Amino acid sequence: MNEAGPLREFLIPNPFNVPEVVYMSWIVMTLIIVFFLIVRLTLKRLPGGIQNVSEFFLEWIISRSEEYMGKEGPRFLPLFALLFLFIFISNLLGLIPGFKSPTSNINVTLGLGLIIFFSTHYFGIRAKGFFGYFKHFAGPPYWLAPLLFPIHIIGELIRPLSLAFRLFGNILAKEILLGILATLLVTFAFTDMPWIVQKMLETGSLILRPLIMLLGGLVCFIQALVFTMLAMVYIAGAVATGEEH
């Protein structure tokens, strides 16, 4: 199951031979924990450097969650902060040669989608009670409940899948594109063709690759943002009272 390249294997060995994608997600989680640990150990009254970055990030998450959920928003800070960071760093990891984005695996994105799915319904039931929560699936108008209830249930079941496939598709596409460009570069270098054509194709691939990497960086950010924002919207919808809803 271990498909790691020799560079990655040399830098970060995988002695227990866990699946590469799980191993990558552990690396991502370790990076996040180390980051927060450093911030925690250097926490000062007057912030500077890394603490500024973490404060800026967490306050941004708090303000976004307050925008969608009102005063309840900051309560979900650990979930949204970790969700964004985990997806963003996972996406970025694929840009490093020898590493692979955990989010380019459907099982990882589906796992994240399921976390949001269960969180949404857990917090919804906790906020409104079991019957109170499921009541809004049936209407209004309540005479349409036999039709609306299955539609709503299907809609709810589709949500984690849509989250998972959107993220997986975008990140996999980015990785495939980068892989193709790298392959083309090597292919053109060893293919027998006129010198001038060979150099033009090689240069084209060489220029295109960093540009696609830049675009990939942007995609990484946007996909993490979209996933987190949608998670906020879903949970906000579940915990919102009648008027807010």
Next chain:
Amino acid sequence: MLNFDAYILLATIVTFILGMVLIWNVFIKRFIKALEDRAAGIKDNIESAEKSKSEAEKLRLEYQNNLDEIDKKMQLIIKDATKTGIDLKNEIIQKARQEAKDVLDKTYEKIDLEKEKMLKELKTDVVNMSVNIAEKLIKENLSAKVNDRMVDEVIAELEKDGR
């Protein structure tokens, strides 16, 4: 590419949940507390600054009142001093005038006395001269007694005229 792997899925969920619990307990709780402490500290500082500002404003008003009072007192003192100066000046002028008048009066008095004295001397001289002339003229006809009476009459007449 789309192979479903329950192990990876569960591993992702467990990794995420464990990471979230760890980050919540290790960092975010402490971070929120630090933010709250800092916000409270900033609030205290602002309140303290506001208090200091209000005290400074109060002190400034007090000083301003004192300054106004001092200014009023100063104006009063200057006014009094000016009035005293004017009074003193008037008094000195008055005194000088009085002294000048006294000197003038004394001088007039002295002049009068001198005049009177001179007139008396003149009268005596005139009388003596008249007596001498009369004596020469009527030496032969008048007795000593008549002569004295006539002299007294002339003196009385002269005195009357002299005044």
